[in-house]
Amino acid sequence: MEPRDSSIENLLSPMDRDTIGEILNISMGSSATTVSTLLDQRVSITTPKVEVVKAQDFHFEALEPAIAVEINYVSGLSGKNVMVLKVSDVRVIVGLLLHTEFKEEDFVLDEMNLGAICEVMNQMMGASSTALSQFLSRSINISPPTSYKIENAEQFKSKYFEAYDPVVTVHFNLMIGDLVNSEFFNLMSPEFARELITSLGSGGEEGLKKEQEQGAQQTPPEPVTQQAAPQPAPQAVSAADPPTGPAAQKPDPQPAVPAVPAADPPVPPVSQPAAQVAPAPQASPARQAAPQPDAPAAPASAYVPAASAPVLHTAGQQPNQPGYAVKGASYQSFDEQDNVLTSGQNSNLNMILSVPLEVTVEIGRTTKKIKEILDFTSGTILELDKQAGSQVDVFVNGKPIAKGDVVVVDDYYGVRITEISSNDEIMKLL
Template identity: 35%
Template structure:
């Protein structure tokens, strides 16, 4: 354990909140893949050295390397129990694998990489929205950790300071376990600085927006006053011309009747429209009309011959990336976008 304090309490809270939101999206993605309820709890953060870092509670373990290639710079390494990876594979394949037959061969590694790709894709999307910048990651690389020292030396020097974020993992009816997320201090500090910069920017925009609103309101009032003055001047000019015409007509004709009446100025007060009882009744009837709400996660086009070949187990690739926002459609019209969530074992969508 390090003696000096690298992160303030506020910075630790930021790291915890960022990881909580990003890995929360990963839980939703994993739940969609497995068809089971998945929960990832609020993280526990520990700052230590690579030499002191230990993950014995997860051994035998597998590692998953995630490289940030846009938006952030650094490497994120996730460490999972080998037994948890086996359970996830069993859920994907819908069959039990005896312990003696399970091995991290090419097929197993490929399947784990695909699961991690979708999970971390969702995490990157959530992180992008949270930090206000585009975040992109490389395809995750999964591997079995055979040698502890070799694993550590691959990513860190012995005296390197690292951030270890631990999560409790729950998969409905299958897993009550834990996994670890490890990153360099520099990557954690970059995440914190990006978050604080985005927060300051949002605050500045809110203040500027409020000032702009006040200026716009003041300009609108001034324009309305100018309009009233101009209209008054126009009315006075009209009256003046009419009087001159009347005097001229009196000279030409001894008796000419002139209908003179006060000028009626246009009202500038907005009158609130009041609905009649019939309109209110019609509105109530409209409110009772049921509309169909559908959520579209993606779409694609296939040739008829490809469609005829579809059978149980066929995977159809859609036009949206994992973790992307879904379309919320009412009666064929797009009204909003949202993200898929799990509510009491049912799928739902959170409008964003």
């Protein structure tokens, strides 16, 4: 088979690789918190290093003998990824989970030990899918992980990839207390990696360039808006000026004053001096300062265009309305209720509201026979009726009132409520 023409290095840009590393760093950080609680040890999963290589060039001799854990995504994302871990690390993890110390020569990957590591991976990847759901703003579910020992490296690689197929490898450092200081790999196809980037809404370098171009196109209109803002000012002045005529040639702006009020449409007498009209309350201070004592009266023809022209109202001016009484709006006060509680009733209500109620969260249920329950031992695994990442039920005094998603806050489990009953329904249940 001939190598593909497309360059392996160009399948994912450096920005795409950083994006994948950041996504997996967040999801694996949540997984580390879950495994830490499960094993009662401090767990750290850090420093993701993303590379794209041909399947035939991927080597993991440093991890051999190794175990593979396959995770399939059933909703939210389409695809799978495979984790490759050291058997020695798995031995420590299973020993912590079962509270048993295994010697290296005595540890066998039998059904029980494989089931134990699958349970750890199920909890780990369940927390990872929950973190991805929150990060990508979509519901993501996985199928129960399957694990097996890698007997032959070439057969393992050919199970998922052709010899010249590109493989996205993500290298992680793994630390479990003082017991493990190791590493593991996460393998995925470029298509699955691209789906992660697309789900995040990142288009790599091209998306960043488009955002920069859009930002550059939106920047120039700002100074245009600032230059256009002062233009209405000269228009307002020109609207207040009288029309061309004999009065327009005079520097005295007194004839323009009667054009402002709307309640005085009659033409003032010719014999009335213009200086008497200037103190009108609607005139601006600038207009009041303009008249001079010795200014001659304007001819009557100067007022006719002002009366026939459209009446202009400045902000805050109202036409004179004869005989109207203006009253403020009155609104009903909702604070005044007929059934006002007395001090004794308030005291009783406060006592009722302060009663503590038991709040429990149920992640799932199962049914077992008495014989099976009597066979329970330390390390027994119970399979519940809900998948990892599903919503959990919130109960108050045994009554279901809400649903939510499991979150981790400061190394403690919590629930983010997504659905809740109304207060009336809650009171009826309680």
